[in-house]
Amino acid sequence: MLKFADYGIFSGGDLMGVKYEAVLWNRQKKSYDIILWGMIVGILLVFVVSQFLMHPLITLETLIIRATALTAFVLLHLILMIGPLARLDHRFLPLLYNRRHLGVSMFLIALVHGAFSIIQFHALGDVNPIVSVFTSNQNYQAISEFPFQILGFFALIILFLMAATSHDFWLKNLSPKIWKTLHISVYLAYALLIAHVATGALQYENHPAYWAILILGFASVTGLHFTAGFNDYKRLTKEKYAALEDGFVEVCTINEIQDDCAKTVFINGENIAIFKYDGNVSAVHNVCKHQMGPLGEGKIVDGCITCPWHGYQYLPQNGQAPAPFTETLHTYIVKVIGSKVWVHPTPKPEGTFIEPAKVEQT
Amino acid sequence: MSKKDFYIGWQDEMPESTAKFLKKLVTIVGVLVVGLVIVIVTFQRSFNDHVFEFGSQTEVTGVYIAEPYPMLQITHANLAIDAESVLLVGFGKFGASEIMNEIEAENGILDLQEITLKGTLIYGDGVALLELTDQGDSFVRKSGNFRQPLVHDKSNSRISLTGEILDPKCYFGVMKPGEGKIHKSCAIRCLSGGMPPVLRVWDSSSNTYNYYLLSGKNGVEINSELLPFVGEMITFEGVVYTQLNWNVLEIDPKKITRTLANNE
Numbered sequence: 001m002l003k004f005a006d007y008g009i010f011s012g013g014d015l016m017g018v019k020y021e022a023v024l025w026n027r028q029k030k031s032y033d034i035i036l037w038g039m040i041v042g043i044l045l046v047f048v049v050s051q052f053l054m055h056p057l058i059t060l061e062t063l064i065i066r067a068t069a070l071t072a073f074v075l076l077h078l079i080l081m082i083g084p085l086a087r088l089d090h091r092f093l094p095l096l097y098n099r100r101h102l103g104v105s106m107f108l109i110a111l112v113h114g115a116f117s118i119i120q121f122h123a124l125g126d127v128n129p130i131v132s133v134f135t136s137n138q139n140y141q142a143i144s145e146f147p148f149q150i151l152g153f154f155a156l157i158i159l160f161l162m163a164a165t166s167h168d169f170w171l172k173n174l175s176p177k178i179w180k181t182l183h184i185s186v187y188l189a190y191a192l193l194i195a196h197v198a199t200g201a202l203q204y205e206n207h208p209a210y211w212a213i214l215i216l217g218f219a220s221v222t223g224l225h226f227t228a229g230f231n232d233y234k235r236l237t238k239e240k241y242a243a244l245e246d247g248f249v250e251v252c253t254i255n256e257i258q259d260d261c262a263k264t265v266f267i268n269g270e271n272i273a274i275f276k277y278d279g280n281v282s283a284v285h286n287v288c289k290h291q292m293g294p295l296g297e298g299k300i301v302d303g304c305i306t307c308p309w310h311g312y313q314y315l316p317q318n319g320q321a322p323a324p325f326t327e328t329l330h331t332y333i334v335k336v337i338g339s340k341v342w343v344h345p346t347p348k349p350e351g352t353f354i355e356p357a358k359v360e361q362t
Numbered sequence: 363m364s365k366k367d368f369y370i371g372w373q374d375e376m377p378e379s380t381a382k383f384l385k386k387l388v389t390i391v392g393v394l395v396v397g398l399v400i401v402i403v404t405f406q407r408s409f410n411d412h413v414f415e416f417g418s419q420t421e422v423t424g425v426y427i428a429e430p431y432p433m434l435q436i437t438h439a440n441l442a443i444d445a446e447s448v449l450l451v452g453f454g455k456f457g458a459s460e461i462m463n464e465i466e467a468e469n470g471i472l473d474l475q476e477i478t479l480k481g482t483l484i485y486g487d488g489v490a491l492l493e494l495t496d497q498g499d500s501f502v503r504k505s506g507n508f509r510q511p512l513v514h515d516k517s518n519s520r521i522s523l524t525g526e527i528l529d530p531k532c533y534f535g536v537m538k539p540g541e542g543k544i545h546k547s548c549a550i551r552c553l554s555g556g557m558p559p560v561l562r563v564w565d566s567s568s569n570t571y572n573y574y575l576l577s578g579k580n581g582v583e584i585n586s587e588l589l590p591f592v593g594e595m596i597t598f599e600g601v602v603y604t605q606l607n608w609n610v611l612e613i614d615p616k617k618i619t620r621t622l623a624n625n626e
Contacts, residue, residue, distance in 0.1 A: 026374050047403065058538060070402060094376055094380060098371065136554075203543035203544075207405040209402075301368065306370060308368075
């Protein structure tokens with residue numbers, strides 16, 4: 001019933017007790033990486049060829065620094081757009097599933113840029129190159145003269161921490177909450193890199209087209225996040241629920257829930273996914289234990305709630321991941337009266353079995 | 363979304379509709395990214411034609427002049443450009459003073475003597491430099507010839523100039539670009555290591571750059587005082603004189619003015 005999901009690229013394995021291994025390759029994952037690295041090589045090649053055609057006097061060092069900077073920055077934009085795009089349209093989910101491959105690839109390219117830049121501009125001098133990054137330019141007063149390398153340095157540290165902990169071994173050992181918090185710092189890294197480019201390269205390469213591209217990229221990333229967030233906000237606030245005396249809340253009619261799918265509701269701070277399957281209705285907490293994915297946007301596959309983000313699975317009756325996995329979700333009491341579905345928004349302890357409500361046949 | 367359209371990453375196959383969508387998406391993103399790269403390269407500033415003969419060693423014979431910065435007045439050399447002198451610089455981000463001191467410690471005082479040095483040539487815009495790697499490899503011989511001290515006429519030569527402080531090694535060939543904000547930290551590192559500071563000034567009447575070696579009064583090194591101003595447009599007031607093919611500007615580092623202008 002339960003398939004092994006991909007749990008990472010450094011040592012693979014799974015979150016819930018089965019041994020960690022290197023990447024658990026499958027056909028989709030191989031295709032993803034082939035296309036990803038085909039694209040990376042393609043960007044680098046187009047950049048190198050067009051440089052030699054238009055600017056043949058460029059030095060090899062500058063070529064490497066600029067090619068890797070551009071490639072990594074483009075990939076970072078794509079990475080940041082995937083999340084909201086997948087929220088807006090489920091057809092983007094395959095990009096989300098393997099996003100860590102994209103992230104680690106982007107970090108490696110950014111590392112080449114950072115290392116080459118430090119060697120080029122700070123090595124073979126009278127102080128340690130890392131010390132030089134922080135001490136060479138100390139003009140913090142003027143934005144145009146700001147020591148932009150420091151911004152890139154800290155962004156690279158964040159990207160390193162994310163790449164190094166991208167595997168589910170770290171997700172498990174750091175706890176999903178800490179892991180997620182660490183990985184949300186990609187937005188801090190992005191902000192630092194926008195400032196790094198604006199106060200660095202664009203102070204020299206100051207053609208208006210570069211500013212337009214930078215602003216367009218930033219607007220695309222932020223615009224998609226606001227759109228996805230606004231959609232979620234509208235969905236969560238559109239429906240008002242009032243509890244009856246016994247604590248149950250009427251949430252929808254049974255026909256509003258498609259077979260093997262869920263309706264998600266937000267009541268008294270509880271994020272609940274109510275699934276209809278095989279004539280039964282069960283409710284669980286709507287947040288996957290893996291990376292906090294929206295379970296209610298998943299489906300029942302082989303009798304299990306299957307997370308749309310990474311395919312993690314849980315039994316709908318008790319919120320437990322099938323053996324050998326040990327993840328558990330809060331469950332909620334549901335009842336179906338006539339065509340109406342009612343839920344009690346008080347969570348039961350994680351993994352508590354609750355008899356599914358039966359859909360009344362009409 | 364029908365059940366058959368539901369994507370699960372750990373399965374070998376993805377739904378056909380998803381695969382079709384992704385093919386289109388990858389094609390569109392690919393075209394957009396290629397277009398983006400070409401636009402970015404198109405609007406890039408062009409690079410100068412300065413040369414760093416990396417990996418190639420050249421012998422240059424000339425009269426060694428130690429002040430204000432080590433240079434050779436060329437007497438015998440086969441250079442690609444017509445230059446009266448080569449400014450000497452050290453390996454990495456260092457000036458040549460230390461290496462020349464080591465050479466003099468072994469071979470006696472060399473100031474104003476004709477010597478032959480071996481190093482890597484750097485040249486562009488009428489200026490030539492020689493990078494010395496270390497004293498053992500760089501010093502070839504001294505001929506025994508010498509010249510009289512240079513005489514500098516500093517009368518009526520007080521001027522005001524606005525330009526960017528550069529390190530000549532990077533600017534004249536080692537790095538492209540070797541100027542402006544991107545290169546600022548490197549130039550600071552180079553000047554901190556004793557590289558001769560050069561002021562680049564745009565001459566709008568001839569549409570060319572003029573270059574000035576910067577020093578304190580009577581050739582005193584002022585690199586550390588210049589570090590906060592490297593890579594920016596700065597106005598200097600000082601006394602200018604000519605030494606071989608170089609202009610030398612003697613300034614008081616306490617009277618430097620920042621200028622609001624582009625680093626062109």
